[in-house]
Amino acid sequence: MPSPALLCFLVFLAGVGASRHQSTLSEDNCTHFSVSLPHMLRELRAAFGKVKTFFQTKDELHSIxxxxxxxxxxxxxxxxxxxxxxxxxxxxxxx
Incomplete structure (x- = not known):
């Protein structure tokens, strides 16, 4: 089973990939970064939540x-x- 750090890294890479795609749309995208950051963080949080839920439902380890x-x-x-x-x-x- 992949470690949580690996999962976080993969989710982070997905967010970076999406943000790089958006940055190629316009040269002055960095000036709008502070406006788009909350939206990107919400998307990243939602994606991480899906990954976390998936692995938690597959987890058979029932320890404290x-x-x-x-x-x-x-x-x-x-x-x-x-x-x-x-x-x-x-x-x-x-x-």
Whole structure:
């Protein structure tokens, strides 16, 4: 079964391919990027939702991903800090 990172990458590539196709339609498309970005993100989110739903329905692994102790760790200070750093990395590097 493909990893979630691979699936995200494939969905991202599909979005990039669609945006490149649109960018060839006009030379000044970059000036309208801020207007079209929300629409592209909605399409990307919808496509990822379909892929996620497909693989979740095919998943036969019925295990708990977060044990109670790990969940409590995420609720603590270090979990909050780690999540904050992950979000900051995503916003700075990915977006």
């Amino acid at each position: 991903l977060l044990t109670r102790s790990l969940l409590e760790d995420f609720k603590g200070y270090l979990g909050c800090q780690a999540l904050s750093e992950m979000i900051q990395f995503y916003l700075e590097e990915v977006m």
